[in-house]
Amino acid sequence: MGRAPCCDKATVKKGPWSPEEDAKLKAYIDENGTGGNWIALPQKIGLKRCGKSCRLRWLNYLRPNIKHGDFTEEEEHIICSLYISIGSRWSIIAAQLPGRTDNDIKNYWNTKLKKKLLGKRAPSRRLQRANQDAPMPYSYLAAGGGSASSSGNASGTTAALSSSALERIQLHMRLQGLYSAFGCGASNAPPQWPKLEPPTDAVAMTTVSHGHSLAAADVVEAEQQLNPSAGASYDMPVPGGFEERSASKLGFGSAAGEAAGVASTVEMSSASMVGGGFGYGHVDELYDFLYSKQLAAAGAFQGGVPPLPELQCPDGGAVVGADEKFSTWMASCDHYVPTTGGQQLQLQGGNSMNLQDFVLGYDQ
DNA sequence: AAATGCGACAACCGCATTATC
DNA sequence: CGATAATGCGGTTGTCGCATT
Numbered sequence: 001m002g003r004a005p006c007c008d009k010a011t012v013k014k015g016p017w018s019p020e021e022d023a024k025l026k027a028y029i030d031e032n033g034t035g036g037n038w039i040a041l042p043q044k045i046g047l048k049r050c051g052k053s054c055r056l057r058w059l060n061y062l063r064p065n066i067k068h069g070d071f072t073e074e075e076e077h078i079i080c081s082l083y084i085s086i087g088s089r090w091s092i093i094a095a096q097l098p099g100r101t102d103n104d105i106k107n108y109w110n111t112k113l114k115k116k117l118l119g120k121r122a123p124s125r126r127l128q129r130a131n132q133d134a135p136m137p138y139s140y141l142a143a144g145g146g147s148a149s150s151s152g153n154a155s156g157t158t159a160a161l162s163s164s165a166l167e168r169i170q171l172h173m174r175l176q177g178l179y180s181a182f183g184c185g186a187s188n189a190p191p192q193w194p195k196l197e198p199p200t201d202a203v204a205m206t207t208v209s210h211g212h213s214l215a216a217a218d219v220v221e222a223e224q225q226l227n228p229s230a231g232a233s234y235d236m237p238v239p240g241g242f243e244e245r246s247a248s249k250l251g252f253g254s255a256a257g258e259a260a261g262v263a264s265t266v267e268m269s270s271a272s273m274v275g276g277g278f279g280y281g282h283v284d285e286l287y288d289f290l291y292s293k294q295l296a297a298a299g300a301f302q303g304g305v306p307p308l309p310e311l312q313c314p315d316g317g318a319v320v321g322a323d324e325k326f327s328t329w330m331a332s333c334d335h336y337v338p339t340t341g342g343q344q345l346q347l348q349g350g351n352s353m354n355l356q357d358f359v360l361g362y363d364q
Numbered sequence: 365a366a367a368t369g370c371g372a373c374a375a376c377c378g379c380a381t382t383a384t385c
Numbered sequence: 386c387g388a389t390a391a392t393g394c395g396g397t398t399g400t401c402g403c404a405t406t
Contacts, residue, residue, distance in 0.1 A: 014375080014376075015374095015400085016399095016400080016401095017373070017374085017375085036391095038392075050376090051392095052391095052392085052393095053375075053376075055392075056376080057375085061374080069373095089394090089395090090394075092395075093391085098365085102393095103373090103375085105376080105394075107372070107373055108372095110372095111371065112371090
């Protein structure tokens, strides 16, 4: 039983849009708006296009005030910070970058930023297609993985792990490697994850006291997927940039930071931006990492990878694991207080975040 | 000069969610 | 309140152009 198609694929044109089609669509929407019905729109203006295709074309290309290319360092900064924090929620990330579309950001991440941060070239798509007989997540391949595992059926289970989660683990570990190199790890003063603040107002996004937050949540996911019977350690290839330690053993099964008696928490900050700079807390290291200012000197990635504590609600209650758990927590935990102007997340220290800040402005 | 590899971007596909009847 | 339609979203694929062999 297949899903009913949204349009008649036999009569609908596919592929790149012509300037004439663009002009028709833009002229109509400029004059009449979308009319609230994308499905009917192409028929109204005589376009042989699927309504979804029209919508996508409008949102990603024709809509006013769209910026293409030339991401600024600040934008990269925001993308990386948010990706580490929330994963591939491209629409949410896009909402923090006026004029950018989720598609643009997604493409930019996949083609540039990911390589910049993970430090390895992605195999070409052709190569990936050629290797389809032995499916393996890209990020795992990029990590040089696939050769050794003590978890038995690891190749199969690893293949099931989302690449987003693995990438975030990699980013997490790279940053932790940096922190170790800077001596943060040895001082029992865990570094903070980036504190993101939207560029336009005083509302902040995420930071995590005692660090390690949401990316660590992916470790929980990885742990569960690699071995449902928790408590074990896993041989796992160390991701990009760590190739020289590719046989390192990572102890994912130590109930993470709990062993250290550290309850990681999510907190949000309402600290305002200062003088055009980002109020990113300890994100300087991330910034330097992004722009390779300290990589060469780091002598980095020695001393092992610190434990990765799980993420908890501010009350120490629900442990936040994978993306889904984060969503669930965001939606359900009692720090999430409805207000008349939209949802508001109550944060540690009395700060708060209006969730409507994440509303996309597509129709403006 | 032709073939191949690769990066970048646009567009498509299908599932999830939301709105409407 | 359930069914259906519309929309939103993220992952994936197609295509083009440049670089390299």
